[in-house]
Amino acid sequence: MASTDYIPHISYDSVIFGFSGDKLKILLLEYHNTELLALPGGFVKNTEDLNDAVRRGLEERTGLKNIYLEQFYTFGNYQRHQPQVLKTILEANGFDSGGEYRWMLDRFITVAYYALINYNEVVPQPDELSDFCKWYPVDQLPPLMLDHADIVAKAIDTLRENIDRKLIGMNLLPEKFTMKELQHVYEAILGVNLRRTTFQRKMLASDLLIRHEKKYSGEAHKAPFLYSFRIK
Amino acid sequence: MASTDYIPHISYDSVIFGFSGDKLKILLLEYHNTELLALPGGFVKNTEDLNDAVRRGLEERTGLKNIYLEQFYTFGNYQRHQPQVLKTILEANGFDSGGEYRWMLDRFITVAYYALINYNEVVPQPDELSDFCKWYPVDQLPPLMLDHADIVAKAIDTLRENIDRKLIGMNLLPEKFTMKELQHVYEAILGVNLRRTTFQRKMLASDLLIRHEKKYSGEAHKAPFLYSFRIK
DNA sequence: TTATTATTGTCATGAAATGAGACAATAATG
DNA sequence: CATTATTGTCTCATTTCATGACAATAATAA
Incomplete structure (x- = not known):
């Protein structure tokens, strides 16, 4: 994960919806040795399509291919930039926040996507910075990192708007x-x-x-x- | 417009809708000494909110404040990256594409917005790289630069989806x-x-x-x- | 003044979609 | 075979919508 492999300043975050026990749930990551919960996200390689990058990240996290995926908003407030939060996460994982991973402390504009998956087909996989990857019902979310609560709220709004126009049920059920x-x-x-x-x-x-x-x-x-x- | 003032690799483009002569029209720029038509766009300053950057650019182009503005999609295909196109534009304007403006040849991911304005209140202003800034009816568009035709098509789709949910008429009429x-x-x-x-x-x-x-x-x-x- | 013309505001009618409840069918159990 | 909970379908009233009819009216022509 060298800085030169990725476009700087641009990330994506994904709100992964599943349905279980009559509840709508999303996947959240918890970082090692911190109490910060976050949406699964990632970066875009230099010669990679944005949509492909998101799909690649989702496949790693869920093991599924051909996931239903929809971009819904790009979050670009300057206030998102809170380098001390990333610093905490990096150092809690034993990475040097001044070295190879320095670029992750930069300001990021993030493109948000939501995904719909069949809850039963998935075994969530944490990434290299996180140890938990767990489902949480959307009506009982814990506090989230940065502006991730705003991102989830907007994802749910979009899902509601789309419910009759797109085949949402199809992707959340067996x-x-x-x-x-x-x-x-x-x-x-x-x-x-x-x-x-x-x-x-x-x-x-x-x-x-x-x-x-x-x-x-x-x-x-x-x-x-x-x-x-x-x-x- | 030094590279260090702006976040690299991120731009915005705006589809500015107006209504006149019973037709829906958009504003397009034509660059000096080229035949390339493009959407008005710009870049985000290092400590500026994305939405503020777009609003700032729109005010410069239209002279209006409090414009109705809506983000609708972020275009991030690698295929967007066509440095020779930017090179042509820069050199047609007498700028050195190897010097201070070198960064504009990089790959950009662009966040697209549409704006609704009252046609009669606007005197379009070209920017420093363009000489024309003219209205074109959306059903008779000339060929556009890069993927700008895709961006316009998606803007119109979004406008149609939103027509009953947002007060679109209000912003296009006196x-x-x-x-x-x-x-x-x-x-x-x-x-x-x-x-x-x-x-x-x-x-x-x-x-x-x-x-x-x-x-x-x-x-x-x-x-x-x-x-x-x-x-x- | 009065007839003419084009357009506007509103109503009448029937068709289609929706809300709310009734009820018979049925898979297991006692 | 009666009971219970749930399902599939139907009925009826209400609301919404599509379509056409029609009177009101602002200017012009006779």
């Missing part, structure tokens, strides 16, 4: 799912309760879903159908 | 306007014809407009009311 599970994804993202019959009618009318066999859960009531999304 | 003028703004942005009665009903029901006196144009028909937007 291949096959019940109508109730899909409804819970919508409810977790929008933060409201939806009416079951109206939701079901709207989804079926949208022609996005294919109905499959029933799912017998072993519980004492009618078994729901499984669905998948028509377009991949 | 203080008071007729319902027909507002409809023409919508039609120019969406690229479709709208039904007069439906548009009028929807706008009145939205509660965004205040009705003022009638506008007597001298033509042989009923005079329309003037409207303004309720919130500023």
